Amino acid sequence: MTPKNDTSQHLFALILAGGMGTRLWPRSRRSLPKQLLNIVTANTMLQDTCRRIEPLIPVARTLVVTNRAYAPLVQAQVPDLAPSNVLIEPAGRGTAPCIGLSALHLKRTDPESIMASLNSDHVILDAAGFRSALEAAAVMAERGYLVTLGIQPDSPHTGYGYIQQGEQIETIDGYPIFRVKRFKEKPSLDTAKQFLAGQDHLWNSGIFVWKVAALMDAFRQYMPEFYGQLMNIDAAIGTERENQVLQEVWQQVETMSVDIGVLEKADNVVVIPLSVGWNDVGSWAQLPDILPADQDGNVTIGANHVGIDTNNSLLYASSDRLIATIGLHDMIVVDTDDVVLICPKSRAQDIKQIIAELERQNKEHYL
């Protein structure tokens, strides 16, 4: 048995599936968010996420963490997922608490476990390449490193956090491993252009691989209050007080991302550059990056479309209604049973203003 195979036996997936996905409204709704929808393929994004890793990490070693409302849908969409592998977070508190709570369960399943923390709503076109990178990351995780996967940028995107590479310290199965020099918040366009030109910055994919033991050490060191809260929960797991303690503690837990809470502070963080056709589908404007366009530059998904002088537009429909357009350029049209959204690609991020306006008008049934 080679060390690599041995590592694989301890490799578990944690799939984060509690997000609201408002940026893909009106297709994505509070009651049925992005990760539970078939946005890009015939399967839901959660199903694609599970299938993508399955040759490396079987469903038996896959945990999905979500909220109480989405849990039944998660179970229905991934029926071979054991009910005990669906973890329910009492309330959204950012990625650090979510991952920490899940780590408690993984630690009991396998004290040697390595966690690959994955998002449930990302597209990765090269699944095999992605699994290879996860394997290399697991090797580094086994050695105690906190491993991040960084995406080779192909544009000065201002919607992502960036990771600046430091020195290369290793090569695993052809993957160069770099120390992380610095994490950077979403940059201005000028800064993003410098990042792109400098060739030493990667997009932070939000995909992390680490030993659960190393992660718990990091929580103890960098988020001591949260670590104490986790220990209180840990002590109650398996007892009749488990749920009560979890609910009580979670009221106190501070909202925090694992990036800021742990990764920006730790000194054992490495990054593996990745080129696997990754896309976080963070807005409608990103779909044309991953889907083929017709000769007019239009990307049509599900839509029954007739266009005159219409180009470089996204036409998305979950209804079978006809979308007829004249003189439309660089626009997004999303048609659902009860809402049609029309906006320029350049303003896809402003959907949050529509959401806010609907809340203000007490029209939450559209959210």
Place this chain on the structure above:
Amino acid sequence: MTPKNDTSQHLFALILAGGMGTRLWPRSRRSLPKQLLNIVTANTMLQDTCRRIEPLIPVARTLVVTNRAYAPLVQAQVPDLAPSNVLIEPAGRGTAPCIGLSALHLKRTDPESIMASLNSDHVILDAAGFRSALEAAAVMAERGYLVTLGIQPDSPHTGYGYIQQGEQIETIDGYPIFRVKRFKEKPSLDTAKQFLAGQDHLWNSGIFVWKVAALMDAFRQYMPEFYGQLMNIDAAIGTERENQVLQEVWQQVETMSVDIGVLEKADNVVVIPLSVGWNDVGSWAQLPDILPADQDGNVTIGANHVGIDTNNSLLYASSDRLIATIGLHDMIVVDTDDVVLICPKSRAQDIKQIIAELERQNKEHYL
């Protein structure tokens, strides 16, 4: 009894209601065209047309000419219209044959009859003013003139035919009556601007008032072949051959507008300038001319709309779906149960290209 009152007893309305109304697609459909829809008010445009004239011309003296498919809807929408007052044209052949066929029936009802030929799909905001103008027109018609109503233009519209005024020959109830100098086809923008500046050109409303006897004389003189065909039909009316003759003759009838076939040739044509808030609702882009806009310049009809940075747009819905827009300027959005149309106001006339494309794709069920 004054001459005017006497005239009124012979005044009949002929309402032309056989049009397809494709320019208001997708609200207007072949199976349910514009005139049979409630586009602007709670009533259908046909109902509004009947009500508008009713104080002057009661339903008993109103004829509606349409095709076989629309006749049941006409009857349902105007229930007090006697079945004998709904005339059915075997096929669309333009306004001259349609008016000619109707004239045969009017002539039998009342040989002294004066026909006010009206469109069923126009908006006239000042109904009382319109009726006054019809009364003045009827006085001139009684004297043997072919009377046209011309609309005082307020813009250099290129979508209408124009009527150039000649000398003023009369004043009736305060309405100046002008000879018609010339009819002009839809002009270029430059020409339309000249027309507007010259102040002697009116839009051709397509509304005409004439004695049926004078109209038949004009057909005999200027459309002799058609007059012969009309006489063949006339001879068969009331016999068992009536329908057979009508169908056979109609196969031969040439398509012709009454403007070109008669009015451009006749020398007894006069025009009365009209300012009554007339609009032919010839395209979606015209609705904002007759309906109030909100503070952002948007006209919202039936639509459940939430807009961010959206202005000078028309949002029309016959569904109760939500229309959400961001960064939309000078656009038209029409949302129906099975179609959503999106196009710039400046391209509203290009809906015919969508229609043609749908025909090409054999998607006639959307038409």
